[in-house]
Amino acid sequence: MILDDDPEIDAVIRTMAAELQRPVRVRPDLAARVMAEVRRPPLERAARWVIRPRTITVSPLGALAAAAAIGALVFLVRPAPAPGAGPSAIAFTYYAPTASSVTLVGEFNDWDPNATPLRPSDARVGTWTVEVPLAPGRHEYAFLVDGSRWIPDPAAAQGPRGEFGEPNSVLTVAGS
Amino acid sequence: MTPPPRIAEWIAAAGLDAATDPSALPAPTPLPPTVPPVTDGTLVAQVLSGTTEAYTQLVERHQRQLSRYALRMLGNAQEAEDAVQEAFVRGYRSLAKCEDPERYRAWLFQILVNRCRTRAKAAKARAQRFVATEPETEPRVPHPEAASAWREEIDRALAELPSDQREAFLLKYVEELSYEEISGITGASLSALKMRVKRACERLKDLLKDAYDSR
Secondary structure, eight states, X not given: OHHHHOTTSOHHHHHHHXXXXXXXXXXXXXXXXXXXXXXXXXXHHHHXXXXXXXOOOOOHHHHHHHHHHHHHHHHHOOOOOOTTOSOEEEEEEEEOTTOSOEEEEXXXXXXXXXXXXXXXXXXXXXXXXXXXXXXXXXEEEEEEETTTEEEOOTTSEEOOOOTTSOOOEEEEEOOO | OOOOHHHHHHHHHTTOOTTOOGGGSOOOOOOOOOOOOOOHHHHHHHHHTTOTTHHHHHHHXXXXXXXHHHHHHHOOHHHHHHHHHHHHHHHHHTGGGOSOGGGHHHHHHHHHHHHHHHHHHHHHHHXXXXXXXXXXXXXXXXXXXXXXXXXXXXXXXXXXXXXXXXXXXXXXXXXXXOHHHHHHHHOOOHHHHHHHHHHHHHHHHHHHHHHHHTO
């Protein structure tokens, strides 16, 4: 115990810290709620994220500017049919002849290490492959080899590093 | 020859006499084989290899400490519960980015500290905007741990600290992490952290001295 070992600590602080170290009530269903959330399919999670209520603070000047911008958009943008603007099937391949598993992690599957496994290719020995429907736009992703090695796609452009400094690749899917 | 007193007591307790041939004594019961503890690193590896259920053990193993930090940091049970749940879920989704799975707890603390910072900012903004809309007559549910005046004074004093000092103080003296660990979690330098803890202690002593003397 740091508190017991350090004679320099004032009695007030020592007593206070001991009080704060008392256990707190933990929500009894915390683990169940966490596991329910992590098992939720990526699409359902994305839908929940979209409809999640948010509070947006806008100053009066900001509100005026936003109204002007929306007005300009309504004026400039003509609704037009966009045939074929839906998801495209994108093939990802990675050469790892000694790996026992390769999975694809990216924004599109919420970086879930278990959501998108690659399968060994029948045509090319040592190559792993998977096909994923991706909407037009920019996607950041990486491969996870043997569940622990985070590897950017050598066949794709390098993207910005992630929240923890890990290297990612970036792929832009064009709309047709 | 008379056996020494303690051995004589043992022989008597075992129902033997001093003349018993030691070789006639029953063989000692072998100790059960020791089972190596399942470490955080093992559980992380199991989750990453597809055994999602192993994450439940990581949650159950660390939920108490994380809940305590979040409650002390945010001062609101509901906010703390939400922050801890978010941290565990984000931890799961980023698990492959945990560079040292044996130090999963410190890595998760890093996520929780960030969640608490975000929630504290949002709560502050809400308080500034909506303070007048809360009915003053709304009954306050007493916090189950705020049973004593001393305890209430502690909560009040903690809330008076700047958030970076409160964060450093809680991680150091309540969660008992090393300065090196706290530096990895918060991103602050060792010297900055020591200064924050020192200032926090000075301020807390000032705020709590009277309440401490009159306990």
